[in-house]
Amino acid sequence: MFFDLIQNTLDGLAMGSSYALLAVGFTLIFGVLRRVNLSYGPAIMFGGYCATWVHLNFQAGLLALAIITIAGAVLAGAYVERLCFAPHRQGSAIAAMVASFALWMQFEEAVTLVMPSHVYDFPAMYDGPPFEFGSLTLRMEALVMLACAVAISYGLHRVLSGSRFGLAVRAVIDSPVAAQLAGIDVPRVLLQVFLLASSIGGLAGYLIVSTHTQITPMLGMWSTLKGLLAMMIGGLGSLPGAVAGGLVLGVLEAHSQWFLGPQSRDLLAFLLLFGLLAVRPYGLWRASSAEAEA
Amino acid sequence: MSEYAIGVFTNIGLISFIALSAYLLLIAGEMSFGQQGFFGVGAYVAGVATAMYGIPLPVAALLAMAAGAAAAFLVGLPTLRLRGLYFAMATLAAAEMLRIVFELIHFQREVEGEPVGPDGTQGFRGIRWVFEAGIEPQDFLAIVWASLALALAMFVIVERSRLGATLRMLGEDPELARSLGIQVERFKLGIAAAAGALAGLGGALYAHHNTYIEPRNFDIMLGVHSLAYALIGGLGTVFGPLLGVLIDIGLLEGSRVFQGYRMIVFGGLVAVLLVFRPRGLLDERFVHRLRHRMFRQT
Numbered sequence A: 001m002f003f004d005l006i007q008n009t010l011d012g013l014a015m016g017s018s019y020a021l022l023a024v025g026f027t028l029i030f031g032v033l034r035r036v037n038l039s040y041g042p043a044i045m046f047g048g049y050c051a052t053w054v055h056l057n058f059q060a061g062l063l064a065l066a067i068i069t070i071a072g073a074v075l076a077g078a079y080v081e082r083l084c085f086a087p088h089r090q091g092s093a094i095a096a097m098v099a100s101f102a103l104w105m106q107f108e109e110a111v112t113l114v115m116p117s118h119v120y121d122f123p124a125m126y127d128g129p130p131f132e133f134g135s136l137t138l139r140m141e142a143l144v145m146l147a148c149a150v151a152i153s154y155g156l157h158r159v160l161s162g163s164r165f166g167l168a169v170r171a172v173i174d175s176p177v178a179a180q181l182a183g184i185d186v187p188r189v190l191l192q193v194f195l196l197a198s199s200i201g202g203l204a205g206y207l208i209v210s211t212h213t214q215i216t217p218m219l220g221m222w223s224t225l226k227g228l229l230a231m232m233i234g235g236l237g238s239l240p241g242a243v244a245g246g247l248v249l250g251v252l253e254a255h256s257q258w259f260l261g262p263q264s265r266d267l268l269a270f271l272l273l274f275g276l277l278a279v280r281p282y283g284l285w286r287a288s289s290a291e292a293e294a
Numbered sequence B: 001m002s003e004y005a006i007g008v009f010t011n012i013g014l015i016s017f018i019a020l021s022a023y024l025l026l027i028a029g030e031m032s033f034g035q036q037g038f039f040g041v042g043a044y045v046a047g048v049a050t051a052m053y054g055i056p057l058p059v060a061a062l063l064a065m066a067a068g069a070a071a072a073f074l075v076g077l078p079t080l081r082l083r084g085l086y087f088a089m090a091t092l093a094a095a096e097m098l099r100i101v102f103e104l105i106h107f108q109r110e111v112e113g114e115p116v117g118p119d120g121t122q123g124f125r126g127i128r129w130v131f132e133a134g135i136e137p138q139d140f141l142a143i144v145w146a147s148l149a150l151a152l153a154m155f156v157i158v159e160r161s162r163l164g165a166t167l168r169m170l171g172e173d174p175e176l177a178r179s180l181g182i183q184v185e186r187f188k189l190g191i192a193a194a195a196g197a198l199a200g201l202g203g204a205l206y207a208h209h210n211t212y213i214e215p216r217n218f219d220i221m222l223g224v225h226s227l228a229y230a231l232i233g234g235l236g237t238v239f240g241p242l243l244g245v246l247i248d249i250g251l252l253e254g255s256r257v258f259q260g261y262r263m264i265v266f267g268g269l270v271a272v273l274l275v276f277r278p279r280g281l282l283d284e285r286f287v288h289r290l291r292h293r294m295f296r297q298t
Helices: A002-033 A040-057 A062-085 A093-114 A140-162 A164-174 A176-181 A186-212 A218-234 A239-260 A262-279 A289-293 B003-027 B035-053 B057-079 B084-104 B137-160 B162-172 B174-179 B184-210 B220-233 B239-255 B262-276 B284-297
Strands: A131-133 A136-138 B109-111 B114-116
Touching (some): A002 A136, A002 A140, A002 A186, A002 A218, A040 A062, A062 A093, A093 B262, A136 A140, A140 A186, A140 A239, A164 A176, A176 A186, A218 A262, A239 A262, A262 B057, A262 B084, B003 B035, B003 B137, B003 B162, B003 B239, B035 B057, B035 B084, B035 B184, B035 B220, B057 B184, B084 B220, B137 B184, B162 B184, B220 B239, B239 B262
16 A cells, blocks of 8 residues: 555656656746647647658657657647747737647648548657566656756756846746847747747657557647646646656545546546636746736 | 538537637636536536437537536536646546546437447447438538537627626636626636536537547546637637638648648747737737727728
C-alpha cells in the first residue's frame, strides 16, 4: 500500500512532467500575447504526424524524428500566428481564440486525410527495462521528460531575464506601445515568441508520442487541454507556475486513477480547475493582478 | 422535401439553439465554453422523462429548460465574477464535469420488458417518443423551427426593449452599467440562466430527433462550434448565429461538395473571415447601417 502510493507519485511526476512541458509553451504564448492558442495542441499533433509519416516512408533515426516533430510544430505554429494572432494583435481576444480553433479543425482533418488509420506506431525513445529501486520502477523516458521540463523552464527564465531578446519580450509584456516607441519591432518579437513556444511544444510532443509509442488525432485536443489545465493551475503567464501546475496535475491524476478509476480521474482534474477558479482565480502561484484582465 | 434535406434543416434548427445560447452570453460580454453541458443536461433530462416515465415531450422540454437554467445558474454563481478567459475556462471545466457525470450515470428502468435509460459511456438508447406519437420527420422539423421562431421572437422583443440596451451595455462597459445602478452580478446570473434554458430546450429536441445520445455528443467540440457559429454569423443581431449555423451545416455539410475537406474549408473560411470582420458577418455596424437605410426609405 505504502509502496503503491510512492509508485503512483512517481508515475504522476512522470506524466506531470509532460504536462509541465506543454504548459511552459502555453504560458509563454499567453504571458506575452494575452491570447489563448487553442491550436497549440493540434500544431504539436501535426508535427508528430509529420515525423510518423517520415518514419513510415523512410529510415530515420530518433534524433531526426525529434527534429521533424519540432519543425512540423513550428511550421504549424507560424501558420497559426500569421492567420489568427498577428491580425488580432490589437483587436479581439475572442476572435483570435475562435480563429485558432478554426485552424485546429484544419489540422485535424488534414492529418486524417493523409493518414487515415486511427492509430500509428511511433518508435520508442528507449527500449531497455525501467529503473528499479527495490519494488519501485521508473521509466527512463520519465526521467528525460522531467529533466527537459526543468531545463527548458530554467533556460527560458535565463533567456527572458538575461538576453536582448528577453529584454525585448519583457518590454512588450509591460507595454507594447512603449516597446514600439523604443524601437522594438513588436510584431517580430511576438512571432519569435510564438515560434519558440511552438518548438517547446514540439519537443514535448516528441517526448510524449515516443513514450506512448503511438499517435492518434486525439493528441491535439489532449495536449491543448492538459497544457491549459496545468497552466491554469499554476497561474497564467508564470513559468515556475506552469511546471508546478503540470506536476500537481500529474500526481493528482495518478492517485485518483489508482483509487477511483479513469473517469473520476478526469472529473477530479476538472473539479480542481473549477474549484481553483472559483476560490483562487489567479492560480496557486499568483502572478500579477493585471493578468486578471485577460 | 427529401428525407436528407429534412434531416439537414432539422439539424440546423437544433444546433441553432446552442449557438443562440452562446450568442446571448457573448453580447453580455461573457465567453462561455460550456453551453454544451447544459445542452446535454436538457437532452438527458428530457430523454429520461419521456422514455423512462412516459411524460409527453412538451412537458419534458419544459423540464429540460428548467434543468438547463438551474445548472447554468449553479455554474454561474461562483464563476460569473471571473472575467474573460477565466470565465471561459471555468465554464469549460463545468461542462467537462457534466460530460463525465453523464459517463458515470447508470440509471435504468424496465419499460415494456426492456431496460431503458442512461447507461454510462454506452449512451442512452430508445428515446422514441416522437416515433411512438406518430410524428413524421417533417412535422418534427416544423416543431423544431416553431420553437426556434419563438425563441427568436423573444430575442427580437428583448433587443428592442430597455432590457436589450442594458444587455449590450453590460457587454460593452460593465463599469458604466454598474455606475448607472444596474446590479451587474444579478443581471448576469439571469442571463446565464436564460442561456442555459435555451441550451436545455435545444438538447431536449436534439435527444428526440436522434433517439440516441451519448456523453461524447456533448464534448468541447460542440461548445467551441457554437461559439464559432455566433461569432462568424455576427454579434449584431440574433440572426447572426443562425447564419453561422447555416453556413457550416447547410452550405458545407449539406451540399456535400466539400465532402472530406469540409473542416479544412470551414476552418480556413472562419479564420480569414475573422481577420476582416472580427465581430462576424452581421456585426453591429452592419446591422446599424441596414436599419438606418430601411428607416430612411419608409
